[in-house]
Amino acid sequence: MAAARSSSRPRGKFQKKLERTAYLFIAPAAILLIIFNIIPLIASFWVSTQNMGVDLSQAKFVGFDNFIRAFSDRRFLQSIQISLKYTAIEVPLQMIIGVLLSAMLSKNTQFNKTIRGIYFLPVVCSAVVVGVTWQLVLHSNIGIFTYWLKCLGFTNVNLLNDPGSALYVVVFVAIWKTFGISTIILVSAIQNVPDSLYEASAIDGAGKIAQFFHVTLPGIMPSFWFLLMTRLIGSLQMFDIVYTLTGGGPSRSTTTIVVYIYDTAFNSMNKMGYATAMSEILFAFIMVITIILYYIMGKTSDD
Amino acid sequence: MSEKVIVNTKKISGKKLVLRIIVVAILLIFAFLLLTPLIWMMLGAFKSDAEVLSYPPKFFPVANHFADNWKHVQSTIDMWKLILNTSIYAIGTTIPAMFVNSLAAYAFARFNFRGKNVIFILFLATMMIPFQVIMVPLYLEVYSLHWLNTYWGLIIPKIASAYWIFLCRANFEQLPKDLEEAARIDGMGEFGIYLHIMIPLIKPAMVTVFLLSINNCWNDLLWPLIVASKTNMRTLSNGLAMFIGDRTDDYSLAFTAAAVSMIPMLILYLFFQKYFVAGQATSGIKG
Numbered sequence: 309m310a311a312a313r314s315s316s317r318p319r320g321k322f323q324k325k326l327e328r329t330a331y332l333f334i335a336p337a338a339i340l341l342i343i344f345n346i347i348p349l350i351a352s353f354w355v356s357t358q359n360m361g362v363d364l365s366q367a368k369f370v371g372f373d374n375f376i377r378a379f380s381d382r383r384f385l386q387s388i389q390i391s392l393k394y395t396a397i398e399v400p401l402q403m404i405i406g407v408l409l410s411a412m413l414s415k416n417t418q419f420n421k422t423i424r425g426i427y428f429l430p431v432v433c434s435a436v437v438v439g440v441t442w443q444l445v446l447h448s449n450i451g452i453f454t455y456w457l458k459c460l461g462f463t464n465v466n467l468l469n470d471p472g473s474a475l476y477v478v479v480f481v482a483i484w485k486t487f488g489i490s491t492i493i494l495v496s497a498i499q500n501v502p503d504s505l506y507e508a509s510a511i512d513g514a515g516k517i518a519q520f521f522h523v524t525l526p527g528i529m530p531s532f533w534f535l536l537m538t539r540l541i542g543s544l545q546m547f548d549i550v551y552t553l554t555g556g557g558p559s560r561s562t563t564t565i566v567v568y569i570y571d572t573a574f575n576s577m578n579k580m581g582y583a584t585a586m587s588e589i590l591f592a593f594i595m596v597i598t599i600i601l602y603y604i605m606g607k608t609s610d611d
Numbered sequence: 612m613s614e615k616v617i618v619n620t621k622k623i624s625g626k627k628l629v630l631r632i633i634v635v636a637i638l639l640i641f642a643f644l645l646l647t648p649l650i651w652m653m654l655g656a657f658k659s660d661a662e663v664l665s666y667p668p669k670f671f672p673v674a675n676h677f678a679d680n681w682k683h684v685q686s687t688i689d690m691w692k693l694i695l696n697t698s699i700y701a702i703g704t705t706i707p708a709m710f711v712n713s714l715a716a717y718a719f720a721r722f723n724f725r726g727k728n729v730i731f732i733l734f735l736a737t738m739m740i741p742f743q744v745i746m747v748p749l750y751l752e753v754y755s756l757h758w759l760n761t762y763w764g765l766i767i768p769k770i771a772s773a774y775w776i777f778l779c780r781a782n783f784e785q786l787p788k789d790l791e792e793a794a795r796i797d798g799m800g801e802f803g804i805y806l807h808i809m810i811p812l813i814k815p816a817m818v819t820v821f822l823l824s825i826n827n828c829w830n831d832l833l834w835p836l837i838v839a840s841k842t843n844m845r846t847l848s849n850g851l852a853m854f855i856g857d858r859t860d861d862y863s864l865a866f867t868a869a870a871v872s873m874i875p876m877l878i879l880y881l882f883f884q885k886y887f888v889a890g891q892a893t894s895g896i897k898g
Contacts, residue, residue: 329801330722334730337715340771345737348748355748362754409641412634419635425884426642429649431891432876434830436851440869441652450862452651455668484645489891545741548832552852566743573747574837584747591744 356585361578374585384586386560387568390475394564395543398479402539405483406490407532411520413491414498424495427488435485439552442481443468471561474554478562482549493535494528501527533605540601541594565590653873655866656680663862680867687864688854689843690871696762697846700835701828703766708824709817711770716779717805721791738773742833750837760841769834775820778890782816783809819890822883829876847872 356374360367378384409427413420430438445453448466457465467473505523514522525532547566550556556563556571563571565586573583655663657672659679684690718724719731749768758764786809794804810817835849845853851872855865880887 326722326801327724330718330724330727333718333722333805334715336711337734337771337776338730340711340767341734341737341773344749344752344768344771345740345745348745348752349740351748351751352744355751362751364751364755409638412638423638423642424888426645428884428888428891429645429880431887432826432830432880433649433873434848434876435832436848436855437652437869437873440851440855440865441648444652444655444862444865445648450663450668452668452670453648484648487641488645492888492891541741545743547743551832551836569743570833570836573750580747580751584744587741587744587747591741594741 352584352588355581356588358581360581362580367581370581374582375589377582378586378589383560383563384565384568387563387565390562391544391546391564391566394475394479394546395540397476398482398543399536399539401479402483402487402490403532403536405487406494406535407525407528409487409491410494410498411524414495416499424488424492427491429488430485431489433485435548435552438481438485439549442477442484442553446477468554469558471559474558474562478546478550478553481553482543482546485549490535490539493531497528497531498524529608533601537598537601540597544590544594544597652866653870655862656870658863658866660863663866676863677867680863681871684864684867684871687861688850688868690868692843693845693847693850693872696839696844696850697829697848699762700765700831700846701825703762704769704828705821705824707766708770708772708775709820712772712775712820713779713810713813713817714805716776717783717809719776720780720783721809734773734776736773738777746833746837753838759838760844764838765835765844765846769828769831772824775824778820779813779816782813786812815886815889818883819886822879822886823890826876826879826887 357369357371358367359370359373413424433441445451446465446467448454448469451465454465454467467477501524505527506519509519509523545566546564547570550562550564550567551570554562556567569583569586569590571577572579572586651670654670654672657675657677657680659674659676662669662673662676715734719727753759753764753768756764758767790808790812791804794808799807830848831846832848832852835846836852839845839849851868855861855868
């Protein structure tokens with residue numbers, strides 16, 4: 309776009325001065341990104357091979373021991389299982405809800421705009437507000453939802469303190485907090501599908517439902533994939549809501565990978581090397597999933 | 612042909628109405644599920660403990676006990692200090708972030724220089740790094756800088772963001788080509804052109820960055836949890852997580868502190884909703 313000075317060979321003094329200015333302009337951001345993103349990333353590979361706490365001078369090289377240890381650590385394996393279960397439930401539900409609601413909300417009527425504004429509201433609520441709110445709403449003594457569920461005939465409503473149900477509550481609350489974003493991303497995708505495609509399919513005699521499957525869905529595929537990918541990555545990194553809603557309990561039933569990593573690094577143990585090794589495993593896992601998804605995405609869009 | 616169409620629409624209209632009612636019902640159920648917990652939590656800030664405990668629970672408060680509740684909160688938690696720390700973190704990060712990131716974005720959008728594309732891709736690649744992977748080394752870095760439990764440690768690492776650079780760059784690119792040429796002829800310096808001509812032209816994007824960045828910092832949990840764990844350095848997020856986390860049984864404390872911590876962002880959202888929505892819808896989800 310900014311092709312005003314697109315000639316690539318330097319045009320004397322003035323061009324050189326502009327180049328220097330450009331470097332000067334990106335310097336502050338570049339320096340900060342290098343110090344606080346790129347160096348920590350490189351350092352993380354080193355930290356993961358150390359047996360160390362906070363004190364750098366006490367670090368001891370242990371090679372791949374931290375990685376080997378992770379795969380025989382029952383708690384880590386359990387946290388992987390919990391994160392996978394969480395992701396396997398949260399992501400499909402979130403995507404289905406997002407697609408259905410966005411299809412219902414795609415027209416810009418005043419009613420739809422208001423509804424979208426409401427759905428988006430939890431975005432400005434911190435995880436703490438969400439966590440505290442739902443702890444209270446589902447509280448076994450005073451919770452308003454607990455009371456309403458009892459009125460509906462459910463007995464023994466103690467959803468957050470039961471290891472069998474706590475993870476499902478976390479899934480529910482996570483979806484509650486984010487389905488508005490998913491919906492709005494898909495609404496703007498639907499609105500970008502050209503009208504001519506709908507007109508063409510209407511001439512072919514397609515009904516509303518058929519149109520949804522044959523025009524809308526293919527049209528929003530790029531946004532759908534993007535959303536699926538970000539949701540998958542986000543779910544595997546789940547931390548905030550678990551930390552504020554259940555703290556990983558009861559009986560570790562909601563201790564996801566990142567909650568376990570956080571505990572290992574910062575809660576009393578201070579096992580920095582080991583925690584980082586587990587982060588690297590998570591990172592590798594996320595990279596593999598991203599690459600696989602890119603591959604599938606490329607294939608489907610070729611069709 | 613046209614007659615046929617008319618007949619068809621008349622036939623459908625009954626079915627259509629039913630469908631419409633179902634759609635509206637579904638949308639309202641979701642809206643109800645979304646709003647009820649939040650409204651009930653906010654109303655809880657006005658209830659006395661006895662009211663909260665009464666059975667069956669009442670949705671609306673009978674009398675206004677907010678003043679008592681607020682006094683009780685303050686006797687337990689230094690709320691003003693938490694609010695002050697959160698404001699310093701949010702504003703201290705956002706103002707430099709608007710400047711640093713838009714300046715880099717401006718260079719990427721309007722200048723030609725060697726290595727431009729490579730550097731830009733490297734910048735973008737930092738968005739792919741999950742925070743959990745760098746959180747321990749970053750903590751160690753802040754620790755060795757002696758920045759733990761300081762505003763510097765909270766703020767400086769969070770200023771640069773490829774996400775904001777990406778957002779601003781797209782907006783700078785859409786401006787007409789010859790703007791800076793004219794200003795240069797008038798003898799304006801490059802920095803002056805950026806500050807006085809370009810920034811005002813991408814004001815909506817700057818407002819979006821401002822609001823989303825303030826909101827991100829206000830609600831950020833993990834970073835303050837790690838680097839600002841000392842009581843007098845905590846922000847609302849990690850402070851309340853620590854204080855209320857195990858103590859939701861102190862009902863008026865939990866209700867009131869949560870409600871109060873949410874109000875500033877709620878007000879921002881009510882006034883600037885379209886910026887929040889636009890920021891998320893165009894550039895996807897962050898974090």
